[in-house]
Amino acid sequence: MSMPRDWQVTDINQKYYAILGQTENGFTPNITFADDTYSGSLSEYIDEMISMLGLFYADLTVIGRGSFSTSAGLRGDYAVIQGRLGEVGIRQKIYLFPNVSGDSIIAITGTAPLVNGERFDAVFDESVRTFKWTR
Secondary structure, three states: OOOOOOOEEEOOOOOOOEEEOOOEOOEOOEEEEEEEEOOOOHHHHHHHHHHHHOOOOEEEEEEEEEEEEOOOOOEEEEEEEEEEEOOEEEEEEEEEEEOOOOOEEEEEEEEEEOOOHHHHHHHHHHHHOOOOOOO
16 A cells, blocks of 8 residues: 555554654544454444444544445445544544455554544545555
């Protein structure tokens, strides 16, 4: 996946690297990756994910949901949420894609500050559009 211009790749001691933007007002926008074994529909996965995130986020709000395709033709879904983790307000655009065999899902999460966070949606879309999952 191509990363946004002037962003940096970093190892956060997880399975995948993270991509970090420039810190503004004490917040660093980022893109992270996680995979999960799952064979249900993407819509059901999003429903379960939102229920789980509701346990951690204060004032969790679902801003939108929809379909998303990469330039290579990989089809998936996304959800945009916002809320607070402690005192930090965040907005996230979460993209989900099934693997080739349909038994796993990768989540690519773009996280931005809550205030004016929607301005990062185009940045996240542009990068995720270049994603290729080879598994």
